[in-house]
Amino acid sequence: MTQPIPFIDLATQRDLIRERIEARLGRIMDQGSFIQGPEVAEFETALSAFSGMKETISCASGTDALLMPLMAWNIGPGDAVFVPSFTFAATAEVVGLTGATAVFVDVLPDTFNMDPAHLRRTVAAIASRGELRPRAIIAVDLFGQIADYAPIRATADEFGLKLISDAAQGFGSTRDGHLAGYWADVVATSFYPAKPLGCYGDGGAIQTDDEELAAILRSIRIHGSGSDKYDNVRLGLTARLDSFQAAVLNEKLPLFAGEIEARMRIAARYSEMLLGVAPQTIAGDVVSTWAQYTIRVPGGRRDAFMAAMKERGVPTVIYYGKGLHQQTAYRHFPVGGNGLPVTEALCGEVVSLPMHAYLSGETQDRIVQAVAESLSAVQVA
Ligand SMILES: Cc1ncc(COP(=O)(O)O)c(C=O)c1O
CATH class of the missing domain: 3.40.640.10 (Type I PLP-dependent aspartate aminotransferase-like (Major domain))
Known part of the structure; x- marks a missing residue:
């Protein structure tokens, strides 16, 4: 297994x-x-x-x-x-x-x-x-x-x-x-x-x-x-x-700089191998700590995509499914002029893939293959 x-x-x-x-x-x-x-x-x-x-x-x-x-x-x-x-x-x-x-x-x-x-x-x-x-x-x-x-x-x-x-x-x-x-x-x-x-x-x-x-x-x-x-x-x-x-x-701090480098390498490899998805874009002069590697699955197909990933043994998580301005505790606070259309669109599409500094190439290959299969199963790509 x-x-x-x-x-x-x-x-x-x-x-x-x-x-x-x-x-x-x-x-x-x-x-x-x-x-x-x-x-x-x-x-x-x-x-x-x-x-x-x-x-x-x-x-x-x-x-x-x-x-x-x-x-x-x-x-x-x-x-x-x-x-x-x-x-x-x-x-x-x-x-x-x-x-x-x-x-x-x-x-x-x-x-x-x-x-x-x-x-x-x-x-x-x-x-x-x-x-x-x-x-x-x-x-x-x-x-x-x-x-x-x-x-x-x-x-x-x-x-x-x-x-x-x-x-x-x-x-x-x-x-x-x-x-x-x-x-x-x-x-x-x-x-x-x-x-x-x-x-x-x-x-x-x-x-x-x-x-x-x-x-x-x-x-x-x-x-x-x-x-x-x-x-x-x-x-x-x-x-x-x-x-x-x-x-x-x-004990963790001395490892941290090396782990950020590893996360940058792993994220770059995801971005090279994942075709037909729109990941979070990182500006050229930025080093990110890649707390999450997040892609967008448009067209109301995210739930089906996540289910297809789960069938292939790959966990995915939504960060965030609702903007704070749409949540009960924060609804009474004002929003900037013309609303927050980008936030609302992202909330319907984003999904994060497994990401950490110790992700092996082999496991990443499995995840990438699962993404490709799941996208074609839900006809995004
Ligand atoms: C963006 C952001 N701000 C603040 C916090 C709050 O941190 P904590 O859970 O340590 O209170 C978190 C994480 O939980 C977070 O992701």
């Missing part, structure tokens, strides 16, 4: 580093350094070295990493934060949690990332209407590909807005050799296990070159504590990265 193909393989990497992780976990147990211990400090230093950013504030999840800067900037009721709708819920959820208004912006049909022209028009329209104060933009590095930050930064500067990179999927992605922090005030990432750099539970990190902001974020991370531990100077959270997760990340 042929081996079932996993959508993401975490086991191969785990087996490579298992003993070293277990030694670290044992040391934490021996020392009792469960909270803010040396593993956390080691990881923050290493992550700053990886990205060249001055400050790394590790935290409990990618969602906290997005929420905390909004809290630090006192974003709240009456404020507008511009976000794509074609993303995971957390991107807009954090805006709603502060009491501010998420304003949804469309994405581009080829890269699936925020459309800078639609963003500019939407910010200008909200600013001229005067009901909401434009305060920030959260751009998402979707499926691993860094957003097109130069024009997004220009809009942020023109309207005096903060810019957050939601790098939960694309941490480590570069454009023209620059990481997102070259343009963004803050880079927020997630270490959820399935992310390109993931731990074995929940975790996240914020990076910034702004030392003053970093001090506020460290305070928010621990209940808004002041210089005196029992004088809380602002509202905060319990948002620390725990030592066990930091230990896992300390």
